[in-house]
Amino acid sequence: MNKLSDEKPNTSGVLSAAARDARMTFGDKAKDQLKEAIEIVNATAKGLGISVGSTATAMLDIHSVAFGSGSISLHDETGIPLRGMGTGSKRLLTAGLHKEASKSKSIALIDEIETGLEPHRIVRFLKSLGSKDAEPTMQVFATSHSPIALQELSFNQVFIVRHDKPGGKTSVLAAPSDAQGALRATSSSFLAKSVLVCEGKTEIGFVRGIDLFRVEVRDKESVDAAGVSLLDCDGGSETRPFERAASFQALGYRVAVFIDNDRPIPEAEATAFVERGGALFHWAEGQSIEDAIICSATGSIVLAILEAAERLNPDDFDLLDSKIKSASGGKLNFEDAKSFAEMDCLSSEQKAWIAKAAGGKKGWFKDIGRMEALAREVVGPRFEDFDEPFKKVLKSIIMWATR
Structure with a gap:
């Protein structure tokens, strides 16, 4: 008597094999x-x-x-x-194929254009969408939080959308032509809520160092958390900070300018900036940031500054010394300056010589990192020992940034 088999046929295996065969045949x-x-x-x-x-x-x-x-x-x-x-590759390929298929005008909508893409691929994505085309075949509406995207766009391709919640209104503001330089050099500032336009890297380092001290030691809110971007004007003419500020004011940003006062502040530009709602911060007349710090400090603070200069410029003692000698006409050297500071018997003239030596080209703290360290390690911890005018300026900057 034959026994019926209880085994079930391997239908899934058969179907898989058939699918593979069909797949290969179709592909050929x-x-x-x-x-x-x-x-x-x-x-x-x-x-x-x-x-x-x-x-x-x-x-x-x-x-x-x-x-x-x-x-x-x-x-x-x-x-x-x-x-x-990956997400980025699929977006790139889709955009490229869309453009290839667009023989007539078409519209593309893209949210967060940088999603899944490295910086160099963001650049390529924008080009694939026609950002550099003389006669684009697509009209693209894209949102972004990427400074790379802003760097690659022309001012007439950038719009800021602002929503007034209390008033229930939304406005779209076109970037002015004079914003092009800022888009290239400081694109990240366009992604902030507020912009502090700084004369140069020294001012940026100073604010960053003070902010780090406030957060780490005083447990205060950072300027970053408050949505403030520090914009570097990288020196230039006296009017450049106000020109950069005007571009951001035209787009509805809250803007302040932080500059030295060792060169005349352009009155017309400064007045117009303040009248448009801007906040202007600067030191006493004739003072650079080095003048303001050193000439407002006690002898013990100046000693700490001199020691910081040695620590932050470990291979340049001869330069430190020669700059003081040059600034004082040979009346003061680096070691004597430390001795007088330790005894708290530095004259106002000697402080001015030290400040002059600390500033200028090849200055002791003339970059973001070194000035950040000085502000974080010396100015912040000894803040209450500085003169009142110096403290007033610094307090005003921090109050504006964190309000």
Whole structure:
């Protein structure tokens, strides 16, 4: 008597094998039937730096059960579906293909243009959307929080959207032509709530150092958390800080300017800036930031500054010494300055010599890092021992930044 088998046929294995065979057979035939479309995909991927191997191919998707036009997908040369690429690569390829298909004017909407993309690929993505085209074929509406995106765009491609919650109004502000320089040099400032325009790196380092001390020792809110960007004007003419500030004011930003006062402040530009609602911070007449710090300090603070100069310029003692000698006409050297500071018997004239030596070209603290360290390690901890005019300026800056 024959016994009926209880074993079930391996239907899943049979179907899988059939799907693989169908996939391979279809892929061979698709090379000819979809040749033009595949060539477009390959050329677009290559132009955008997207790796699909030597060539992409059209194959059946083995995950599809019901066969139809939706079962066809593009695969790289190893047989992996292109839909498995990273988010950024898929966005790049989609944008490139969209542009290729846009023979007439079309519109693209993109949220967070930088999602999934490294900086160099953001640049390529923007180009693929036509940002550099003389006659674009697409109108693109894109949002972004990337300074890289702003750096790559022209001022007439940038718009700031502001929403007035109490008034229930939304306004769209076009970037003015004079914002182009700021877009290239300080694009991150356009992503902030408020902008503190600084004369140079020294001022930025000073504010950053004080802020670090406040946060670490005083447990205060940082200017970063308050949404303030520190914009570097990188020196230049006396009017440059106000020109940069005007670009941001025109776009509805809250703006302040922090500058030295050793050169005349341009009255017309400063007055117009303040009348538009800007806040202006500067030291006493004739003072640079080095003058303000050193001439407002006690002898023990000046000693700490001199020691910081040695620590932050470990290979340049001869330069430190020669600069004091030069500033004083040979009447003071570095070691004597330390001795007088320790005895708290520095005259106002001697402090001025030290301040002059600390500033200027090749100054002791003339970059962000060194001035940040001085402010964080010396000025912040000894703040209450400085003169009142100095403290008033610094308090005003911090109050504006964190309000």
